[in-house]
Amino acid sequence: MNTKPIRRSLSSITTAFALAALALAALAVGPDTARAATATALYKQPFDNTSGSEKSISYLAGWTTQKAADATEVTADNRIQIANGPSSTPGVVYIYPTSAGYVSRGTGITNNQDNPGTSISLATVGAISADIVQAKTKGSITFLIQIDNADWFISTTPITPSHTFGNWAAWSDAGSPDIKESLTFSTAQTAWQKFELTSSGIVTTALSANLTGTAITGIGWLAKSGGETYNYIRMDNLAIEAAVPEPATTAALAGALILLATVLKKK
Missing domain, CATH: 1.10.287 (Helix Hairpins)
Structure with missing residues (x-):
């Protein structure tokens, strides 16, 4: 044979x-940088504003802002607005937070990137990110998510922006990804707390089990000044990113x- x-x-x-x-x-x-480049955005909010003048966050459908101290709605307050940015940035959120902070939230969100209109499955999320800078050094942004159009949850990991700015040119010169801040997404019970905003302020409750649910239907943040006066914060390109396979x-x-x-x- x-x-x-x-x-x-x-x-x-x-x-x-x-x-x-x-x-x-x-x-x-x-x-890792090569792997990160393959991450797919499931949702992105670029805060575009081409109106020619500054707008409050109510310019965006489904978005509201409240005072963290007492839940007073200040959606039209100019301290949180969509501001015309440099030519490379059609708009950014411009925040002048207090020590107690401001809570901004957008509801009814779905995949608006790779598969528009579909839900953002909790199981597919790998990170929440945004381009963020602050005028000083102690301010913070803490991400919020809503699950299945019901409860809200706040991350247990506040983000202190690592970049400061003096003017619009400083923002433009920095550019993404240098100013990109990212929260690695986890459903572990220690990663999130249940979040409620009442007339007495923020109420958080520790989770008794890992985060569960079908989809992320809302996104937002708590912005704080860190006790520094005139500590403006600017944010752009808020995104929910898909998980990337581990090496x-x-x-x-x-x-x-x-x-x-x-x-x-x-x-």
Whole structure:
């Protein structure tokens, strides 16, 4: 019996699997920046304002702002507005928070990027991010999410913007991704607290279990000045990003392919 064709076939299969394994291994050990570039935005709010004049956040459908101290609605308050930015930025949120802070929220959100109109599945979210700068150093932004058009939750990890600005030119010169701040998304019970805003202020409740639900239907933030006067905060490109596969997952698949290629070669 002539076994050469069989050996040649096995050799071809071995080569194919080995090449595939090498390609996957290369992806697995690639830099984090390369992996981050593959993240897909599920939702983005660019705060566009091309009206030619400053607008309150009510310019955006479904968005409101309240005082964190007593829940007073200040949606039309000029301290939180959509401001005309540099030519590269059609609009940004311009916030002048107090020590207690302001709460801004948008409801009824869905995927408006890769699959418009579909829900933002809780299981697919990898991060919440935004371009953020502040005038001083102690201000903070803490992200909020709403699940299934019901309860709101606040992150237990406030973000202190690492970049400061002196004027619009400073914002423009910094540019994304240098001013991008990101919260890695997790459903762990320690990552979120139930959030309520009452006439007495903010009420948070620790979760007794991991965050559950079907979809994110609302997004927002609590902005605080950190006790510094005139600590303006500017925010742009608020986004909910899809999860990116972990390197370990890719490495495991690559290892399996290498093992299979070795077995085939021995046969």
